[in-house]
Amino acid sequence: MKLLVLDTATEACSVALNIDGDVLEHYDVIPRRHSRELLPMIEKLLNDAGFTLRQMDALAFGRGPGAFTGLRVATAMVQGLAFAVDCPVIPISTLAALAQQGYRRYQAQSVLSVIDARMDEVYWGAFIEHQGVMTSVCDEQVTKAERLDLPPAFQSETAFGMGTGWGFHDRLPVTVRQYDNKALPHAADMAVIAAQDFKRGKVLPAEAAMPVYLRDKVALKKDERQALLE
Numbered sequence: 001m002k003l004l005v006l007d008t009a010t011e012a013c014s015v016a017l018n019i020d021g022d023v024l025e026h027y028d029v030i031p032r033r034h035s036r037e038l039l040p041m042i043e044k045l046l047n048d049a050g051f052t053l054r055q056m057d058a059l060a061f062g063r064g065p066g067a068f069t070g071l072r073v074a075t076a077m078v079q080g081l082a083f084a085v086d087c088p089v090i091p092i093s094t095l096a097a098l099a100q101q102g103y104r105r106y107q108a109q110s111v112l113s114v115i116d117a118r119m120d121e122v123y124w125g126a127f128i129e130h131q132g133v134m135t136s137v138c139d140e141q142v143t144k145a146e147r148l149d150l151p152p153a154f155q156s157e158t159a160f161g162m163g164t165g166w167g168f169h170d171r172l173p174v175t176v177r178q179y180d181n182k183a184l185p186h187a188a189d190m191a192v193i194a195a196q197d198f199k200r201g202k203v204l205p206a207e208a209a210m211p212v213y214l215r216d217k218v219a220l221k222k223d224e225r226q227a228l229l230e
Contacts, residue, residue, distance in 0.1 A: 003194050004056045004081075005187040006042060008034040008074045009066025009094040010115070010164070015041050016187035017049050018195050024049055025188035034073045042081075054085045058203050060194035062185055063091035064212040065115065065123040065142065071211035082206035089209045090197050092190040098162040099127035099134035100189035102180070106160050112150070112176055114165025117142050122165035122172075123214055126154045133196050142214040145171040 003018040013034045014027040026045045030037055046052060061078040064071045082089050099111035109129040117123045123142050127134040138151045145168040150156055161179030166172070169179060197203070 001195060001198060002051065002056050003058050003060055003090075003191060003198060004042070004046070004053070005060040005092070005191045005194055006038065006074055006077060007062030007092075007094070007097070007185050007187045007190060008038060008070040008077075009062040009064055010070065010184045012184040012186070013037055013041065014185075014187035015045050016191040017045060017051065018191035019049070019051070021195065023188050023191045025186065025191075027186055027188070029184065034070055038073060038077055042077075053081060053087075056085070056087055058088045058090050058194070058198050060090035060092050060190055060197075061209065062094045062097065062187070062190060063210070064094055065117065065140065065214045066094050066185075068213065071213065075209055075211045079206050079209050082209070087206070088203035089206055090194045090203055091209060091212070092193050092197075093125070093136070093140065093212070094185045095123060095125035095140055095163075096127060096134055096136060096193055097185040097189045098183055099125070100192055101183060101186055102160045102162040103129050103132075103134055104189060104192075106178070106180070108160030108162075110155070110159040112154075112156055112159050112161050112174065114148070114161065114163045114168075114172070116164040116167060117214075120144060122148065122168060124148055124165060126150055126159070128154075133193055140212075140214060146173060148172055148174060150174060
């Protein structure tokens with residue numbers, strides 16, 4: 001199994017390879033430079049690891065939620081690469097990636113991922129660990145921080161908080177045992193989730209790769225997507 005994963009949903013830009021469970025990553029925080037730096041980062045990672053794009057079984061990408069421009073960059077890049085080598089794609093939630101990071105770094109078995117969505121709102125999702133992979137227990141949402149409403153079965157008091165949305169901790173109507181409000185998504189964590197999805201056959205054709213904004217009023221039009229690919 002050979003997977004290439006890329007993410008530009010936040011200030012961070014990262015790419016990762018999952019080669020039969022061994023994960024390699026290049027990661028940097030480069031706001032507003034994603035479109036310029038992403039392809040060179042991909043090429044360097046492949047060269048360093050001794051692989052080519054055509055050897056990949058699937059390409060995964062951070063599908064959101066996150067910054068609108070960043071999601072457009074990732075979607076256009078993964079589509080262009082996938083079309084070029086006739087490879088399927090795997091969309092990965094950035095909130096799930098944060099939860100996976102919580103499991104990797106803090107051994108957290110339940111995570112409440114919250115990302116600053118601007119416009120005085122947050123993106124959020126709740127996750128629990130199952131066989132080493134964080135699994136969603138509710139629909140991902142965008143709400144005012146004060147309106148975050150968890151499912152009754154999720155015990156937030158024992159959960160770990162991950163993501164920039166925890167900068168609003170004094171407004172969030174939930175309590176967690178600890179939080180990391182500096183955490184940004186990593187392609188390395190997406191690579192773990194992508195491996196499970198690949199094994200389960202949860203792949204899409206390149207043309208079906210779409211970002212997830214959660215805000216209904218924001219959409220990537222077909223002509224906009226094509227412009228990014230040109």
